[in-house]
């Protein structure tokens with residue numbers, strides 16, 4: 001299958017951009033040649049999770065999907081991707097991810113949390129809402145794999161996972177349905193680093209109560225562990241071929257750069273929005289944290305109970321309970337009210353704590369206790 005670079009097909013200026021024409025002048029076949037066709041396959045040249053998710057948004061918002069379907073193939077460097085209505089504190093080990101410098105992304109589709117790295121292939125099937133068919137899309141994946149290796153036991157399930165050997169998940173699905181258009185996207189675990197996948201998908205926090213969508217953990221396996229002769233390029237080519245075959249299209253795989261603002265006007269702003277704290281954390285459904293911990297300073301120790309209500313990622317209510325001989329009640333009360341309005345974010349909290357301690361001239365002993373208390377609170381963020 002020929003791989004083409006869409007950038008080369010574009011004339012370079014916004015006014016001549018073929019994708020814009022796709023949106024605004026989609027009835028002009030002479031201009032379109034390839035993109036005027038009913039089926040189109042693209043593959044991202046980027047491995048940046050935010051850029052790649054932004055391209056999904058861009059296509060969903062800008063391309064007329066009534067007359068054409070698109071298969072979008074993409075891979076990301078290591079990242080965790082949560083569903084639109086999920087709670088990241090509940091779903092992943094944020095502390096470990098921060099230590100590893102691993103990004104967390106919130107996608108616009110629902111569903112659970114998955115781990116991505118270059119050993120994981122993502123596919124997005126864009127269609128009109130009428131043509132939206134997850135079973136058929138997943139049959140493209142399973143047929144592509146069976147065409148490559150007829151001995152593989154891969155089957156899709158009722159919940160739109162794909163299982164290997166009837167028990168190991170190799171693919172998870174999510175979808176976004178708009179008024180007239182839709183996309184279904186799914187993963188394919190080929191050779192992801194499972195020594196990272198498991199620990200990053202384990203929350204390190206306790207005492208979270210929320211109605212956010214929980215993930216459904218499953219035993220996972222990499223496809224290449226089953227057949228080490230496979231590789232990602234071969235799989236992506238097979239997926240593209242099977243997509244054309246299943247839907248009667250004849251699209252080559254067009255390589256696209258989601259960082260190319262000329263090609264996708266406004267995409268950088270979309271990627272920026274996906275990177276913001278307000279989107280990644282602030283979109284978490286309202287939740288509360290009720291936790292207790294022991295604090296030790298020198299020879300003194302105490303049990304602290306901590307209650308927080310968090311809305312849009314911001315602390316709405318805060319109360320803490322501890323022996324008054326350990327920390328005077330007026331100090332803990334003042335600190336509690338100081339935290340209201342603060343982002344549930346370790347960096348922000350550390351800065352606020354420093355400001356609080358500067359402003360409230362506590363004695364050395366109380367200051368040390370406050371630091372200890374705050375360290376414990378921050379460790380839960």
Ligand SMILES: Nc1ncnc2c1ncn2[C@@H]1O[C@H](COP(=O)(O)OC(=O)CCCC[C@@H]2CCSS2)[C@@H](O)[C@H]1O
Nearest residue numbers: 112113114115171172173174185186187215216217218
């Ligand atoms: N990459 C990947 N592929 C398949 N299964 C995974 C993966 N990472 C983790 N898991 C397993 O799935 C569950 C979560 O399953 P759950 O069913 O809760 O969620 C999903 O499957 C969501 C799939 C989203 C697909 C999108 C496509 C493009 S952007 S992300 C997790 O706890 C692990 O056990």
